[in-house]
Amino acid sequence: xxxxxxxxxxxxxxxxxxxxxxxxxxxxxxxxxxxxxxxxxxxxxxxxxxxxxxxxxxxxxxxxxxxxxxxxxxxxxxxxxxxxxxxxxxxxxxxxxxxxxxxxxxxxxx
Amino acid sequence: xxxxxxxxxxxxxxxxxxxxxxxxxxxxxxxxxxxxxxxxxxxxxxxxxxxxxxxxxxxxxxxxxxxxxxxxxxxxxxxxxxxxxxxxxxxxxxxxxxxxxxxxxxxxxxxxxx
Numbered sequence: 001x002x003x004x005x006x007x008x009x010x011x012x013x014x015x016x017x018x019x020x021x022x023x024x025x026x027x028x029x030x031x032x033x034x035x036x037x038x039x040x041x042x043x044x045x046x047x048x049x050x051x052x053x054x055x056x057x058x059x060x061x062x063x064x065x066x067x068x069x070x071x072x073x074x075x076x077x078x079x080x081x082x083x084x085x086x087x088x089x090x091x092x093x094x095x096x097x098x099x100x101x102x103x104x105x106x107x108x109x110x
Numbered sequence: 111x112x113x114x115x116x117x118x119x120x121x122x123x124x125x126x127x128x129x130x131x132x133x134x135x136x137x138x139x140x141x142x143x144x145x146x147x148x149x150x151x152x153x154x155x156x157x158x159x160x161x162x163x164x165x166x167x168x169x170x171x172x173x174x175x176x177x178x179x180x181x182x183x184x185x186x187x188x189x190x191x192x193x194x195x196x197x198x199x200x201x202x203x204x205x206x207x208x209x210x211x212x213x214x215x216x217x218x219x220x221x222x223x224x
Contacts, residue, residue, distance in 0.1 A: 004153075033212065040119060042200055042216040043154075058211065090153060092212075097142050097161050097204065099212055101153035 002026050006091050006102035013081040013109045021076040021105050023091030031094045032074035033058075034066060036087040037104070043090065049074055081109045114203050116215035124223045129173075129188040131218045133201030136182065141203040143184040144212075145175055148198045157199075160184060171195070196222045 007022045025032065030051045035043040035058075045058030047066040055066050063085060065077045074093075078085060086109045091102045117132040135141060142161045146154040158169025165177040175186045186199060201215040 035214075040216060042116075043202075043214040045211060045213065048211060059213075092154075094212070097144075097159055098156055099144075101146075101155075103153045104151075 004091055004093055004100050004102040006089075006105050008105060009103065011105060011107050013078075013107065015082060015109060017081050018077065018079050019081065020078075021089055021091075021107075022073070023075065023102060024073045025091075025093040025100070026072065027093060027095065027100065028071070029093035029095045029100075030071070032068065033092040033094070033099070034064075034074070034076045035090045035092065036060065036085075037090060038087050046076065046089075081107075083109045085109050114201050114213055114215040116199075116201050116218050118218055119216065120219045120221065122221040122223060123191045125193055126190050129186070129191045129195065129220065131186040131199050131201075131220065133175075133184045133186065133215060134182050135184065135201075135203050137203070140177070140179055143175075143177065144202040144204070145169065145173070145184075145186050146200045146202060146214075147171075148200065148217075150197075154200065157186070191220075191222050193222050193224065196220055 004025045033048040034046040037043050044060045049055045049068040052071045067075045089105045092099045115134045144159045145157040148154050158167045160177045168174045173188045198219045200217045204212050
């Protein structure tokens with residue numbers, strides 16, 4: 001049982017480059033989330049998807065786009081990376097009241 | 111705005127001492143509340159959750175939390191700290207309506223001294 005799988009685990013980008021962070025869950029959950037974690041700021045919600053076919057902005061959506069490809073997969077795209085997007089990104093999925101998290105993607109933008 | 115506040119970015123205790131990590135929420139309607147733990151270079155793991163009338167919630171690894179509506183608090187405790195408890199702890203909330211947004215506090219790093 002893999003749970004929530006994120007790829008890649010590490011990534012270094014140059015300013016202006018684009019990339020997509022992938023997330024997949026095998027728990028048949030309807031809801032999926034993308035968070036970023038920065039020191040002293042906890043986890044901040046970027047986007048979430050309450051169900052397949054729907055997405056909504058969270059607290060810090062600027063500079064990001066998402067795609068809920070199907071029930072399993074929820075990707076996060078950075079169209080033009082900026083140093084301020086250096087962070088650890090977590091994907092999560094939830095059933096009822098419990099959320100399950102991936103291991104994170106550590107992204108550095110230079 | 112609905113939020114979660116964790117008092118103390120760092121808490122240091124001796125092994126065997128009481129652990130108390132503080133969390134307060136702001137909301138006119140009590141939300142669902144959660145405590146998560148994050149070990150170094152890991153994702154978040156659920157410790158416990160408050161979703162019903164039971165105000166004292168027991169979780170994994172000997173942790174428990176008490177929901178106090180009058181104080182809008184959900185503090186996390188453990189009677190006796192172990193070295194393996196050293197980690198970062200996050201309090202989080204979710205509204206009871208159809209919203210699925212899970213909002214986190216800024217986290218408290220627990221240090222356990224031998």
